[in-house]
Amino acid sequence: MRTAVKRRKIPAPNFENQYRSALREYALRGGETALGRAYELGRRAIDEGKSLIEIVGLYAKDLSELFAGAKNEEHRAKLLEAGAHFLTESLSPYEMAHQGFQDAVKALRQFNEVLEEEIKRVAHAVHDDAGQVLVAVRLALADLARGLPAPQRGQVGGIEELLNQVETQLRRYSHELRPTVLDDLGWVPAIRFLAGAVAKRTNIPIEVKTKVLSRLPRGVEIAIYRIVQEALTNITKHAKAKRVSIQVFRDEQKLCCLVEDDGVGFDVRAVRSDPRQEGLGLVGIQERANAIGGTLSIDSSPGRGTKLLIRFPLK
Numbered sequence: 001m002r003t004a005v006k007r008r009k010i011p012a013p014n015f016e017n018q019y020r021s022a023l024r025e026y027a028l029r030g031g032e033t034a035l036g037r038a039y040e041l042g043r044r045a046i047d048e049g050k051s052l053i054e055i056v057g058l059y060a061k062d063l064s065e066l067f068a069g070a071k072n073e074e075h076r077a078k079l080l081e082a083g084a085h086f087l088t089e090s091l092s093p094y095e096m097a098h099q100g101f102q103d104a105v106k107a108l109r110q111f112n113e114v115l116e117e118e119i120k121r122v123a124h125a126v127h128d129d130a131g132q133v134l135v136a137v138r139l140a141l142a143d144l145a146r147g148l149p150a151p152q153r154g155q156v157g158g159i160e161e162l163l164n165q166v167e168t169q170l171r172r173y174s175h176e177l178r179p180t181v182l183d184d185l186g187w188v189p190a191i192r193f194l195a196g197a198v199a200k201r202t203n204i205p206i207e208v209k210t211k212v213l214s215r216l217p218r219g220v221e222i223a224i225y226r227i228v229q230e231a232l233t234n235i236t237k238h239a240k241a242k243r244v245s246i247q248v249f250r251d252e253q254k255l256c257c258l259v260e261d262d263g264v265g266f267d268v269r270a271v272r273s274d275p276r277q278e279g280l281g282l283v284g285i286q287e288r289a290n291a292i293g294g295t296l297s298i299d300s301s302p303g304r305g306t307k308l309l310i311r312f313p314l315k
Contacts, residue, residue, distance in 0.1 A: 015041070015044060015045065015048060015050070016058060018041060019041055019058055019059075019062065019090075020058075020062045020065075022034060022037040022038060022041060022086075023038075023059070023062050023063070023066075023083065023086050024062070024066065025037075026038065026082055026085070026086050027063075027066055027078075027079050027082040027083055027086070030082065034086075035085065035086065035089050038086045038087075038089035038090040039089050039090065039092060039093065041090050042055075042089070042090040042091060042092060042093035042094065043093045045090070045093075045094075046093055046094065046097060052091065052094055055090060055091065055094075056087070059083070059086075059087050059090070063079065063080075063083045066079050066083070067079060108287055108290065108291045109219065109291040109292070112219070112222075112223070112288065112291055113219065116178070116222055119177055119178050120178045122177060122178075124174075124178075130170050131167065131170070131171075134163055134166065134167050134170075137163060138160060138163060141156050141159060141160060141163075144156060145157075172197065172201075179193055179194070181193050182221065182222070182225055186215045186216075186221060187215075187216060187220075187221035187222075187224050187225050188210060188212065188213055188248070190221075190225050191208060191224075191225060191228050191246065191248075192208050194225070194228065194229060194232065195207075195208050195232070195244075195246060198232050198236065202236050204235075204236065204241060204242065204243070204244055205242075205243050205244070206232070206244040206245075206246065207243075207244070207245045207246070208246045208248075209245065209246070209247045209248070210246075210247065210248035210249065211249070212248050212249065212250060212255065216255075219291075219292060220292050220312060223288045223289070223291060223292045223294075223312075224257055224310070224312070226288055227257070227285050227288050227289065227310055228246060228257065228259060230281045230284055230285050230288075231259040231281075231285065231308050232244070232259070233281065234281050235259075235261045235263060235306075238263075238264075238266075239261050239263025239264060239265075239305075239306065240263050240264050241261035241262055241263035241305070242262055242263075243261070243262050244259070244260070244261045245258075245259075245260045245261075246258070246259050246260075247260070250314070251311070253313060253314050253315060254311045254312060254313055254314060255311070255312045255313075255314055256309060256310070256311050256312075257309070257310045257312075258307060258308070258309050258310075259307075259308045259309075260305065260306070260307045260308075261305050261306055262305045263305050263306060264302065264303065264305075265300045265301050265302050265303055265304050265305050265306055266300055266301075266302060266306070267300075267301065267302060268298050268299075268300050268301075282296075282298070285308070285310075289310050289312075292312060293312065293313050294310055294311055294312040294313070295310070295311045296308070296309070296310050297309045297311075
């Protein structure tokens with residue numbers, strides 16, 4: 001009877017040791033095989049989340065050790081040249097990843113532009129086309145009511161009141177989809193308009209503070225508006241906040257937008273690491289910030305509210 005042998009999982013070789021070994025091999029012997037190892041180590045470094053600074057620091061340390069054993073200046077020059085080739089090859093996966101990220105950002109920016117045009121079209125259709133239909137319905141009801149007894153005219157009046165509510169809701173949806181003030185007056189008045197509408201609908205006081213009134217490129221204005229809109233949506237859905245503040249200010253060559261609430265807060269790390277929590281909208285906010293070269297930082301924890309800060313380069 002055979003006895004099952006439990007195989008012990010062999011841990012992966014230490015990255016630092018592998019890098020040192022591969023650099024030494026290429027510096028002393030050369031060859032495409034050793035240079036290929038540099039590329040593979042670069043890919044592994046990305047998978048393990050190592051930064052460029054870590055790789056360059058490791059390279060400098062290992063090359064210094066090789067320099068210490070060099071026989072003369074000619075030997076050091078050869079080591080330096082070989083080390084440069086090795087470093088370049090080990091960093092090439094980072095360059096490819098960076099280029100891929102830039103291409104993705106460009107595609108995302110183009111997608112957002114197309115999406116905004118479609119949103120604009122839908123908003124106008126809701127406002128104009130649906131409004132015209134409601135006017136036609138009102139006229140038809142008015143004609144109908146003139147030939148009806150008083151009790152039935154009262155019922156028609158009730159229907160007209162419902163139509164008024166429908167028109168109000170459609171107008172609100174249209175403005176929140178794509179407020180005309182965003183195109184006509186810019187992002188700051190649009191954010192004030194949005195904050196006022198959300199505050200009125202939710203009974204949550206929303207204060208907007210800014211001394212920045214200058215217009216920005218159209219794509220940047222739309223991105224900032226959408227980010228604030230998504231942040232306010234998150235707050236009204238999840239935060240249970242009693243007060244919200246929106247601050248816009250300049251910090252050197254960057255424009256900053258801070259959205260702060262006094263709600264229940266959340267565990268940022270847990271939410272970002274759990275794909276089931278995408279309903280909080282952080283992914284969409286991050287993507288919109290990336291598309292215009294911005295950065296997103298979130299400060300929150302359970303019980304102490306949330307601060308969402310977006311920074312955009314002014315140039």
